[in-house]
Each structure stands twice: as structure tokens, then as C-alpha cells.
Amino acid sequence: MAYTIVIFGASGDLTSRKLIPALYSLFKKDKLDQLVRIVGVSRSPFGHDEYRLALRETTKKFAGKLFDEASWDAFSENIYYQPGDIKQSADFDALAGFLSEIEEGQPAGRVYYLSTMPQLYEEAIVQLGGAGLADDSDGFRRVIIEKPFGTDLATAQALNESIHKVFREDQIYRIDHYxxxxxxxxxxxxxxxxxxxxxxxxxxxxxxxxxxxxxxxxxxxxxxxxxxxxxxxxxxxxxxxxxxxxxxxxxxxxxxxxxxxxxxxxxxxxxxxxxxxxxxxxxxxxxxxxxxxxxxxxxxxxxxxxxxxxxxxxxxxxxxxxxxxxxxxxxxxxxxxxxxxxxxxxxxxxxxxxxxxxxxxxxxxxxxxxxxxxxxxxxxxxxxxxxxxxxxxxxxxxxxxxxxxDAYQRLLLDAILGDASLFAxxxxxxxxxxxxxxxxxxxxxxxxxxxxxxxxxxxxxxxxxxxxxxxxxxxxxxxxxxxxx
Ligand SMILES: NC(=O)c1ccc[n+]([C@@H]2O[C@H](COP(=O)([O-])OP(=O)(O)OC[C@H]3O[C@@H](n4cnc5c(N)ncnc54)[C@H](OP(=O)(O)O)[C@@H]3O)[C@@H](O)[C@H]2O)c1
Incomplete structure (x- = not known):
């Protein structure tokens, strides 16, 4: 089955410095045995090619010696950009349509990576649920949540409660890159x-x-x-x-x-x-x-x-x-x-x-x-x-x-493969x-x-x-x- 990794916070620091270089490194080392599509989502206006070009520069810098043009070209063919605001439900409907389009109606596993501000985690999850994007009847649906997870016990409990209304615990990957x-x-x-x-x-x-x-x-x-x-x-x-x-x-x-x-x-x-x-x-x-x-x-x-x-x-x-x-x-x-x-x-x-x-x-x-x-x-x-x-x-x-x-390589691969041992x-x-x-x-x-x-x-x-x-x-x-x- 092919996979799609949807990164919320596509224009952010973590995406360019860690996530894309980690996914590229996995691709280059042949650790991704299936087709992996990456869809970046944030509010900034990018076209697909413009986004690929921006990531090419940052990946070149952060992937270091591993980077080469030919493999980047092959890898980046499957990178897409979908503009969207986490606060707008219409943008999630548009995202759902775009994902079906690139997945060509074929079953595909999906990992949603919340690499955005913590205040937006809950809203992003609710929106994913509202747009039917948590439905795992034709492939797994997993969500990776960056730190911090809450600011105290009460907020962490409230966040867990909201997430559990949309995703089962076995679909939730709370990351601690250590x-x-x-x-x-x-x-x-x-x-x-x-x-x-x-x-x-x-x-x-x-x-x-x-x-x-x-x-x-x-x-x-x-x-x-x-x-x-x-x-x-x-x-x-x-x-x-x-x-x-x-x-x-x-x-x-x-x-x-x-x-x-x-x-x-x-x-x-x-x-x-x-x-x-x-x-x-x-x-x-x-x-x-x-x-x-x-x-x-x-x-x-x-x-x-x-x-x-x-x-x-x-x-x-x-x-x-x-x-x-x-x-x-x-x-x-x-x-x-x-x-x-x-x-x-x-x-x-x-x-x-x-x-x-x-x-x-x-x-x-x-x-x-x-x-x-x-x-x-x-x-x-x-x-x-x-x-x-x-x-x-x-x-x-x-x-x-x-x-x-880098730690993100292992964690992203584990999330794709469904191994939650290293997640909280x-x-x-x-x-x-x-x-x-x-x-x-x-x-x-x-x-x-x-x-x-x-x-x-x-x-x-x-x-x-x-x-x-x-x-x-x-x-x-x-x-x-x-x-x-
Ligand atoms: N950077 C790190 O090294 C690091 C390390 C550990 C953990 N983290 C965690 O990872 C997360 C991301 O960190 P970061 O440093 O990458 O943050 P960042 O550079 O500030 O990026 C935030 C991202 O969220 C997007 N965004 C903001 N509001 C949005 C909205 N309403 N709808 C859609 N997208 C929105 C921004 O894009 P637009 O403005 O284009 O919408 C941007 O892409 C944070 O939770 C942070 O705590 C980061």
C-alpha cells in the first residue's frame, strides 16, 4: 500500500530543518519500501514546484553529504503543497479532495503530522475528523503530535480527551525526539x-x-x-x-x-x-x-x-x-x-x-x-x-x-510502519x-x-x-x- 504523509506546518522551521531531510534520507537509504507522497499544508501561498524548490535548498543544507540532485529529483516528484488554514473547515474539505486526487482513488495509508503551533493541535484534529480524514476503512490513519503535549495535567487530559473523540489511542503518535x-x-x-x-x-x-x-x-x-x-x-x-x-x-x-x-x-x-x-x-x-x-x-x-x-x-x-x-x-x-x-x-x-x-x-x-x-x-x-x-x-x-x-528518521519510519514503542x-x-x-x-x-x-x-x-x-x-x-x- 502507498502512504501519504500530510504535514501541517509545511512552511515552518521543523518541516524544513528536520522532517523533509529525514524523509529524504529514508528515501535515499531505500528504507521506504512503498511509494510515499508528502503533502505540505500551511497558509502561505506556494505552488507545488515553488514548494519543492524551497525544500530543495533547505534539504541540501540540512541533509549534508547525503544530498544529491538526482535522488532529490526522484524524491521531490512526490511532494505536493496544499494551501490551508487549520481554522477553516472548507480547507479540510479541499484537502480531502486533493488527497483523493493524488492517491487516484487507491487505498493508501496516511500519517498526519502536526508540526504547527500547539494551540492548533486540537482544532486540527477536530477538523480532520469533521472532513472524514480520520476514517481508516481504506488504509491506516495515524497522527503524529509534536511537543509540547499540554502545559499541565489538566490541559494534557483535555487534549487527550479531544483527540480520542477522533482517533483511537493506537493511531496517536506523541513524539519526543529524544x-x-x-x-x-x-x-x-x-x-x-x-x-x-x-x-x-x-x-x-x-x-x-x-x-x-x-x-x-x-x-x-x-x-x-x-x-x-x-x-x-x-x-x-x-x-x-x-x-x-x-x-x-x-x-x-x-x-x-x-x-x-x-x-x-x-x-x-x-x-x-x-x-x-x-x-x-x-x-x-x-x-x-x-x-x-x-x-x-x-x-x-x-x-x-x-x-x-x-x-x-x-x-x-x-x-x-x-x-x-x-x-x-x-x-x-x-x-x-x-x-x-x-x-x-x-x-x-x-x-x-x-x-x-x-x-x-x-x-x-x-x-x-x-x-x-x-x-x-x-x-x-x-x-x-x-x-x-x-x-x-x-x-x-x-x-x-x-x-x-537523525532522530526524526527513526521516528517517522516507525510511525509509517505502525510501531509506537518510541512514542508517548x-x-x-x-x-x-x-x-x-x-x-x-x-x-x-x-x-x-x-x-x-x-x-x-x-x-x-x-x-x-x-x-x-x-x-x-x-x-x-x-x-x-x-x-x-
Ligand atoms: N523547530 C524545532 O526544532 C522543534 C523542535 C521540537 C518541537 N517543535 C514543535 O514543532 C512544532 C512546529 O515548530 P516550528 O518550529 O516548525 O514552528 P514554526 O516555524 O513557527 O511553524 C509553524 C507552522 O504552522 C503554520 N501555521 C500557523 N498557523 C496556521 C494555521 N492557522 N493554519 C495552518 N498552518 C498554520 C505556519 O505556516 P503559515 O504561517 O504559512 O500558515 C508554519 O508552517 C511546534 O509545536 C514546536 O513546539 C519544533
Missing amino acids: LGKETVQNIFALRFANSIFEPLWNRNYVDHVQITVAEEVVIGRRAGYYDSAGILRDMFQNHILQLMMITAMEPPARYDAALVRDEKVKVLHSVRKMTGADFASNTVRGQYHGYLQEEGVPPGSQTETYAALKLYCDNWRWKGVPFYLRSGKAMSCRTTQIVIQFRQVPHILFGEKTRTPVGNRLVIQVQPAEGIQLHFEAKVPESEMKTRTSTLDFDFNETSGGTMP RSDEVELAWGIIDPILAAWRSPAAPQLFPYEPGFWGPSEANGWMGDQKREWFDVCPVLTKS
Whole structure:
């Protein structure tokens, strides 16, 4: 069966920077075994050829070395543009007519990609339903929804409710592009395709886990969105909790969307709810110096650009093991990493006079370079019996011949093939909001913990280091342990 991918937000940044280059790369690598038509929809006036030409330039730029004219010409023959306003039902009737025309009345599967403003998601879904475009009697109908999915639990629930009136849950693909990254999927392989890590992956051997998403950039001109969202909504509810779920989940019986997501959801169920004094003792809030001077930021804004949380999973595997989650803008570098900090050996035989070994660490680096680094103690040559930390590196890029696919390639292909393992389910999204909402409420209350200022270019407020120090732990503040090969 042929497929049609309808992209709402056709003239937008995500479409030109990620979606079309990803689809082109899949085409070029022969991963699309059937005819795939792409229909871009937005209000801007383009003709088909004009749209193809605009995408040719951006794809050339973003697909890099992979781009060549001949394959682009073949690929772009099946790109179309249909002007339309999500707010106009007549435009959806016109879209329905256009789709039937290009599909020539033949059965075709369809993926609707909502790459437009979040305020339009609900309306787009209602309109798709109204125009009969959700009817899957002659081919599958799936909808991919970009982040953010709601701005709190109530809005996420309302959005789920509206979508479920038009699409069944198995037709809905809520995207979190972190899950499309090879290294994130490699966590499944690392944990469940090896026998040497899993026996150690629990409270008996792990002291704590750190998940860091650090960004070097400041908010720039995004104050309109950022000041009302803040870092908890922007990073924690989605990406960081996703990384935590995959790190903490139990092995599923089979690698299957329902079972994988069941196990992820169990992690969220086990997260201990913060109450009372926890909001001050288990969180750190920060704002970089200069945030209040960014264009569009309201005077005196208390929005966090840095946050650190300590969460516990109250279950057999993780009871008592803290998960430290942190993210910040204006940090010292861009890196996303998961650090599994193993316990110290029970009795230190070597090197106790000069230094205390920190214990083994497994660093899973999600970006910029993707890979894994294992830290272990080894003897210093020609010393009596001193040890130092040595590393074993696995660089994903090197082993893949220097062509790591962009996350959107994997996710688009999975959505076309109907594999929802790497997409968020409705209960997952709502449970994640259920963890973040109370923290947001506490931080917005008169008893909110102090908002600590920090200098751009470092690792957030010094108070966050003191907070870790008070717990006899320290942040793993290392800019990418692996650099792009
Ligand atoms: N850009 C990224 O890297 C990125 C990353 C992660 C998630 N996202 C999410 O992806 C979505 C799209 O982001 P973006 O950066 O591509 O946004 P964008 O550049 O602002 O594009 C928005 C698109 O929506 C279209 N649009 C706006 N109003 C419309 C209407 N009434 N009817 C039909 N189309 C309409 C715009 O086209 P016209 O003005 O021509 O109608 C444009 O094509 C957002 O939800 C964002 O949160 C983006």
C-alpha cells in the first residue's frame, strides 16, 4: 500500500530543518519500501514546484553529504503543497479532495503530522475528523503530535480527551525526539541484550543516577514561549522523564509498543510524590544573570532557567536510590548525559592516602556525540599500588561509519510502519504531568524556594553544588566526555 504523509506546518522551521531531510534520507537509504507522497499544508501561498524548490535548498543544507540532485529529483516528484488554514473547515474539505486526487482513488495509508503551533493541535484534529480524514476503512490513519503535549495535567487530559473523540489511542503518535536518538535506544540494548550490566542495575550496586540536559544557549528571542513555560515544562515533563523511565524500567517480556510502554508507565507510578518540605529540600531553582534583560521577559520574572530535582522510585529495584535530574540554559556546554554512579567498594585497599576513588561510573552520552564511557580504577604504572580513574569509550558515530541518523528518521519510519514503542502514550504523558505539576505549583506559591541567580557559562547556581555536597555527592560536571568523531 502507498502512504501519504500530510504535514501541517509545511512552511515552518521543523518541516524544513528536520522532517523533509529525514524523509529524504529514508528515501535515499531505500528504507521506504512503498511509494510515499508528502503533502505540505500551511497558509502561505506556494505552488507545488515553488514548494519543492524551497525544500530543495533547505534539504541540501540540512541533509549534508547525503544530498544529491538526482535522488532529490526522484524524491521531490512526490511532494505536493496544499494551501490551508487549520481554522477553516472548507480547507479540510479541499484537502480531502486533493488527497483523493493524488492517491487516484487507491487505498493508501496516511500519517498526519502536526508540526504547527500547539494551540492548533486540537482544532486540527477536530477538523480532520469533521472532513472524514480520520476514517481508516481504506488504509491506516495515524497522527503524529509534536511537543509540547499540554502545559499541565489538566490541559494534557483535555487534549487527550479531544483527540480520542477522533482517533483511537493506537493511531496517536506523541513524539519526543529524544527517543529517536540511537543512544537512547541503545539503553534498551545495553540493559537488556547484555548480561553484565543488568545484575548491577539496582539499589544494591547503584549509589545514584544523574540525568543532565545542559544547554549553552540562552533563551534569545523565545521569551514569549519560554517565560510562561520555564525549564520544568520545557525539559523535564518530556525529555528528562523519558530518559529516566528508560533508565529505570524493568525489562519488558517482548520489545513491543504496549509492553515497553507498560514498563515505562510503572516507573512513573513508582515516583514518590513530593509534599510539604520536599519542594524546598529536593529541588533547586535558578535563573541565569541576564535573563531579565532578554527581549520580552517581564520585569522581575521568577521563571527558572535552571532546575535540579531529586526523585525517588519507590519500587524493589530502586528503593532509596536518588535520581538527580537537572537542566539549565546558559550552562558551560551543550550535553545530555545519564550517569549511573555505582557504589564505592566496601573496603578501600589502594590509594586511600592520596585520594578516595569515586566509584565506577557509566556515562551514557545522548548528545552532542552519542556513546558510552565506563569509568573504572586502574593501577598507575610504576607506582607502588596507586590507582587512578581510567575510561573505556564506545563512540556510536565511529562504529556506524560516521553517519548517525537523525532522530526524526527513526521516528517517522516507525510511525509509517505502525510501531509506537518510541512514542508517548496518553497515560505516560498524564503521569509525567502529575509529577511536574505539584512542583510547579509549589514553585509558584508564596512559600516557593529561593530562585538562585547563576553566571552564564558554568554549571548553574553554586547552591546546587552545595546541595549535592550536603548529600555527600557531587555533580558529574564534565563537558561531553565524548567529542564528535
Ligand atoms: N523547530 C524545532 O526544532 C522543534 C523542535 C521540537 C518541537 N517543535 C514543535 O514543532 C512544532 C512546529 O515548530 P516550528 O518550529 O516548525 O514552528 P514554526 O516555524 O513557527 O511553524 C509553524 C507552522 O504552522 C503554520 N501555521 C500557523 N498557523 C496556521 C494555521 N492557522 N493554519 C495552518 N498552518 C498554520 C505556519 O505556516 P503559515 O504561517 O504559512 O500558515 C508554519 O508552517 C511546534 O509545536 C514546536 O513546539 C519544533
